[in-house]
Amino acid sequence: MGVQGVNAQACALARAHKPEHFVLERVVRPNILALQPYRCARDDFQEGVLLDANENAMGPAMAPGSAYEELDLHRYPDPSLYEARERATKLRGLPHPAYTFLGVGSDEVIDLIQRCFARPGQDKILICPPTYGMYSVSANINDIDVVEVPLITENGAFQLDTPRVQAALRADPAIRVVFLCSPGNPTGTLLPLHDVQQVLDTPDYAGLVVVDEAYIDFAAEKQALKHGAEPVSAVSLVHEYANVIVAQTLSKSFGLAGVRLGLAFAQPPIVQVMNNTKAPYNISSPAAYLASQSLSDDGIARMRANVQALLHQRDRLQQALAKIPAAGAVLGGNDANFVLVQVLDRPGGVPDSQRAKHVYETMARHRGLVVRNRSSELGCAGCLRITIGTAQENDLCIALLTELLA
Structure with a gap:
């Protein structure tokens, strides 16, 4: 049985479907593979006199002149989602x-991957601590065991x-x-x-590899500022590998944490399995609209400028931390x-x-x-994780650390 609804034309656009031993249908939970997806009212018609979805024809209960009045919030979201998906794909x-x-958000992506591809009470996920805590939380919720293979932590590697x-x-x-x-949290x-590729190519491994890239734009901009040409994002592997999923978010570099919009990039059969399984209308009209604005040419330019400013502030904070005697290595x-x-x-002295x-x-x-x-995390003894703020916020942080570590 193949994946229902998969776009064969889109599949053909992939340069390859490596590794040869990987068969998606053997990874998808049988009940998910056989699932008849819920068909939303807006999947068929988006225009006309819409009396098909039990919406409130009187309109939203909001004050006149609301910022989102033009979004027709009394209607379920249009499947086009203001071209947010198309713009993210192009980016x-x-x-x-x-x-x-x-x-x-990325959290729905993480949870949905586990629900689609790991059987409760039977299958497992593998994580590499120290890492993002929601992988294990989601696994516990979904009754999936967790195998841990720690990162190499010596000398902060x-x-x-x-x-x-x-x-x-x-x-x-x-x-x-x-x-x-990747980049890791914390x-x-x-x-x-090349390390990710080695895992993808592991002989006899029939499962999936998820690369969580919530912070990837900071790494990419750092590479660009050094005039590097090598790709840093695992999205470049999606063109060839049928067993990779790359998770990203608009919360970090795009500054849309309050919108809660996450992304996953993979070859079409995987994406179709996730679309077949997700809740109807999972992305709200305001979230799609705001995401679309941020993924416009002007929004992307603003994102990159903000990322560069934060990288400058990060360098400045590091230099200041190096001057505090009781602050150790970054x-x-x-x-x-x-x-x-x-x-x-x-x-x-030593980390405390x-x-x-x-x-x-x-x-x-x-x-x-x-x-x-973050001092309780593996390889992070005595460590604080400091988010880069504005110049004024960073100055306050430096002053407080200087005082408290005197």
Whole structure:
């Protein structure tokens, strides 16, 4: 049985469907593969006198002149979603919108992947800690076991232990999905694409590899500023690999955290499975409209300018941290919009998790500046994760750390 509704013409636009041993139909849960997707009213007709969907013909209960009055909020969202899918596809250089899925933030994408491709109580996912916590949370919700293969953490490298990952995949056929975070959270470190390819090419591994790229635009802009030509995003692998899914979001580089719009890029059969399974109208009209505006030429230019400004502020913050005697190394590759900095027990001393917790709580409770305590994470002893703010916010952060670590 093939995937219902898949666009064969879009599939043909892929340059290859590697690896040869991968068969998607063997990974999709049988009940999902056989699913008859819910057909929405707007899938058939979008115009005319619409008396088909039990909508409120009187209009939305909002004050006249509302900013979104023209969006017809009393109607269910138009499947075109203001061309947000088409614009995201074009931005990432893929050949057809059938390669792009839109979700309610990356968290819906993560959850939906697990629901589609891992059987509750039978299958497993593999993660590489320290990493984003929602992979495990979603797995627990979906009754899926978690296999952990830690990153190489020595000297703040936070790189993939590729041989151990491959060994784990060969040893356990119940692993159906691998989650790789690049740039990592909380590590801020980009994973080289050749490491990702090695995992994708693992002989006898029949499952999927998800590369979570929430912070990828910061790494890409960093590469561009160095005049590098090599691709940094795993979206470049979607053209050839049938077993890769690349998750992204508009929350970080595009500054739309409040909109909650995530993306997944994969070859059309995978995207179609996810579309067949998702809830009807999962993307609201306001979210689609705002995403479409940000994915316009002007929006993308604004995003890149903002990213460059944040990279400048990140460099400035790092330089200031290096002058604080009891602040240790900034770990990782610094490929995101945050830094992971050690708090030492004394100038020139060792990372101190208790002192890091004290500094974090003092700043948050008594000084009104909130960072993230990550000292309990593997390889992150004594570490605070500091998001890059405005110049004024960074100045305040530097002043407080200088005082509290004196």
